[in-house]
Amino acid sequence: MPRPTLRPEAAGARAQGLHTIGDAAEATAVSAKMIRHYESIRLMPTAGRTFAGYRLYAESDLHRLRFIKRARTLGFSIKEIEQLLSLWDDRRRASSEVKQLALQHARALEQKIREMESMRATLTDLARRCHGDSHPDCPILEDLAGTGRKATN
Amino acid sequence: MPRPTLRPEAAGARAQGLHTIGDAAEATAVSAKMIRHYESIRLMPTAGRTFAGYRLYAESDLHRLRFIKRARTLGFSIKEIEQLLSLWDDRRRASSEVKQLALQHARALEQKIREMESMRATLTDLARRCHGDSHPDCPILEDLAGTGRKATN
DNA sequence: GCTTGACCCTCCCATGATGGGAGACATCAT
DNA sequence: ATGATGTCTCCCATCATGGGAGGGTCAAGC
Numbered sequence: 001m002p003r004p005t006l007r008p009e010a011a012g013a014r015a016q017g018l019h020t021i022g023d024a025a026e027a028t029a030v031s032a033k034m035i036r037h038y039e040s041i042r043l044m045p046t047a048g049r050t051f052a053g054y055r056l057y058a059e060s061d062l063h064r065l066r067f068i069k070r071a072r073t074l075g076f077s078i079k080e081i082e083q084l085l086s087l088w089d090d091r092r093r094a095s096s097e098v099k100q101l102a103l104q105h106a107r108a109l110e111q112k113i114r115e116m117e118s119m120r121a122t123l124t125d126l127a128r129r130c131h132g133d134s135h136p137d138c139p140i141l142e143d144l145a146g147t148g149r150k151a152t153n
Numbered sequence: 154m155p156r157p158t159l160r161p162e163a164a165g166a167r168a169q170g171l172h173t174i175g176d177a178a179e180a181t182a183v184s185a186k187m188i189r190h191y192e193s194i195r196l197m198p199t200a201g202r203t204f205a206g207y208r209l210y211a212e213s214d215l216h217r218l219r220f221i222k223r224a225r226t227l228g229f230s231i232k233e234i235e236q237l238l239s240l241w242d243d244r245r246r247a248s249s250e251v252k253q254l255a256l257q258h259a260r261a262l263e264q265k266i267r268e269m270e271s272m273r274a275t276l277t278d279l280a281r282r283c284h285g286d287s288h289p290d291c292p293i294l295e296d297l298a299g300t301g302r303k304a305t306n
Numbered sequence: 307g308c309t310t311g312a313c314c315c316t317c318c319c320a321t322g323a324t325g326g327g328a329g330a331c332a333t334c335a336t
Numbered sequence: 337a338t339g340a341t342g343t344c345t346c347c348c349a350t351c352a353t354g355g356g357a358g359g360g361t362c363a364a365g366c
Contacts, residue, residue: 006191067297102279102283103277113270117266122227122257123262131252141241
């Protein structure tokens with residue numbers, strides 16, 4: 001259910017322990033821009049408003065924002081966070097689904113790490129073999145152009 | 154200088170050793186879509202055309218596309234590739250600039266790898282401590298919600 | 307010749323997460 | 337009352353890539 005419009009001014013709202021979007025942003029390290037965005041994609045519930053149309057946030061909203069922030073920091077996508085939040089909202093659910101999501105994401109990270117590690121190894125190998133002086137010969141360009149010995153990756 | 158329109162039909166063009174965009178895509182593993190895109194952002198020169206407007210590619214164009222492809226595979230951004238290509242086009246230039254670019258990119262990769270490795274470690278640690286059965290308790294959700302012991306990351 | 311299927315063309319839209327900025331209104335402190 | 341913030345909505349940009357619509361072109365088979 002959409003929440004009712006609350007007290008007319010921000011001052012009154014704050015007296016009720018509610019926060020404006022700026023306060024919420026500071027308290028959760030999620031930018032006001034992103035808070036609005038999360039509401040627009042329904043990751044956050046429709047925020048209550050003052051008479052003037054300012055969004056208002058309660059502590060539970062801040063919790064949710066911190067949850068999202070932490071999950072983003074761990075690299076979860078918005079879609080994955082939607083799932084995590086729904087599991088969080090319904091604590092009766094088994095933890096196996098959460099574990100599944102976490103391990104799946106960890107495996108995805110591992111995969112990306114391996115790819116990037118391979119790139120890094122190739123690059124440092126090529127750079128090591130590149131004089132880096134005024135010589136025009138450069139194994140790096142030769143590799144990119146397909147005309148030189150391949151890097152050891 | 155923009156290249157002149159060449160022979161009227163694709164058949165004639167092929168007889169001159171030229172390739173249509175589909176051929177070029179297959180030969181370089183760069184999609185036709187991306188080849189057009191690279192032309193639009195001037196990473197590739199304006200392609201010659203048949204009378205009917207079909208783009209035509211010579212071997213040197215395929216070389217350039219393969220160079221781009223390889224550099225993308227190594228994770229270079231388009232802007233970095235622009236620089237690499239200009240260094241490649243002007244072989245008289247010192248190789249130190251190329252080496253600089255490569256090492257700089259390798260460092261950026263290292264940084265990202267470290268970040269992702271940290272995420273992965275946190276996740277596997279949390280998952281290890283999560284029963285993953287029908288219990289509702291879940292260290293993963295507790296971490297995200299900020300209500301549990303922190304993961305060892 | 308005519309049809310058919312495989313090309314190719316341009317133009318627009320979408321992704322995912324985030325930021326920037328304009329123009330207008332609200333609130334707050336002086 | 338006035339000026340400095342704060343907030344509102346709406347639009348645009350990023351980066352690399354793909355999808356698709358609507359329409360023209362080419363080659364092969366009949």
